[in-house]
Amino acid sequence: MISTFLVKLALLVTVIDIAYSVAIYEQCAGEGYGNFPCDNGMTCFRRNKWFSSCQYSCPLNLGWECETYIAVTPGYAAQWAQCAGEGWGLARPCPAGYACYARSIYYSQCRPIGDCPSDWGCYALFHTTTPIPRPVTLPAYAKCNNVINAVCPTGTACFRNNALYAECRPACPPTWACETDVVGEKEQCGGEGYVGLTRCAEGLRCYARSQWYAQCAPSCPGADFIC
Template sequence: MASSLLVKLTVLAAIIGVAYSVGIYEQCAGEGYPTLPCDAGLTCFRRNKWFSSCQHSCPLNLGWECETYITLAPTYAAGWSQCGGDGWAGPRVCPAGYVCYARSVYYSQCRPVGDCPSDWACAALFQTTPIPTTTVPVPVTLSAYSKCNNVGYAVCPLGTACFRNNHLYSECRPSCPPTWACETDVVGLNEQCGGEGYVGLTRCAAGLRCYARSVWYAHCAASCPAPDWLCWQK
């Protein structure tokens, strides 16, 4: 019994990297960082060459380079075909309704959900359904010191952010002028509050703190979002 469990755990460790995907606001690409798929419904959007994160849409007016965002288009294995195993270089994602079940460290197969033979390592299974694709319009880069509120699919140029003067007007600027309303504005839950090259608002709303995901990205949360965040640095 113990040896059977050990085999299943070994298989799980061998294929866990195949099905891993990243959650919302987590890093999915960047120079020196592996390119990872996002959870279903999310897209990997580019902030700069060092950092991209999984989000529902491109963050507007924050200087993100979303016109070059990363679109991951996995190749799906057919039902009942091989989807993994030591040395396997073919497609690893199963179609909807199928799961990539491991027979051993050397062979996994796309089979209907729940249809795993009793002598297979079924403890190590991952349901891999297609990731929906979303068409996002290419954002326009505004000029520095131009209006940025109520402008659809537009971003401020790098080195600037959209700062609020009053309830009617916001502008792309390198910093918030002392007399503007942005002096008292705060950053909401899961919104960016820091990172290398970031020039936007940094004060989180009441009950939130600015937690760092990496050197290039931090956002406001009630507590440290995950163990692998650099929360001790914030």
């Protein structure tokens, strides 16, 4: 059950999102930054995956990717947002250039096509209208690294024994390489029912998005996180 605090936080985020727009040359989007509308007459142009800014025209020949940042169509999930998961609701397609990758049967996320962690269900939806397939659940104690479209069963995670082998287990066994592993940027580090790695890499903190999901980031990933 969602707490009263989370409901109030969601309403506050909605109000901020409606009221706030970005002025010329200010950042309007970027990986881990969020997406904000530009002031009237301007467009959010992308320089790279970390930075987009509001301008009247795309700066040509200055190292910009010069593509209009994709607006999220109603019914679509946003970049880096949840797109599917058992008990979450109706699965949503991702924007162009993004695919819905499964971390578990309970959580899938819109990530750039090809940017799928090795222990996720790594299938890519190149056409955003393609139905989202359910990931295959591996048996406990099965090999889980580099297994396409597969996730570990509930109560286990893909823990690394060495550089070539990882296994679905309820915890990291003593002497395995996962004892010293850390969670990278934008990777899950917590949430109800999560049993994987929880220690973020140096310079990162674990930020909660909901009671089911938290991820490592150098700073607050966005207004929809509890920071």
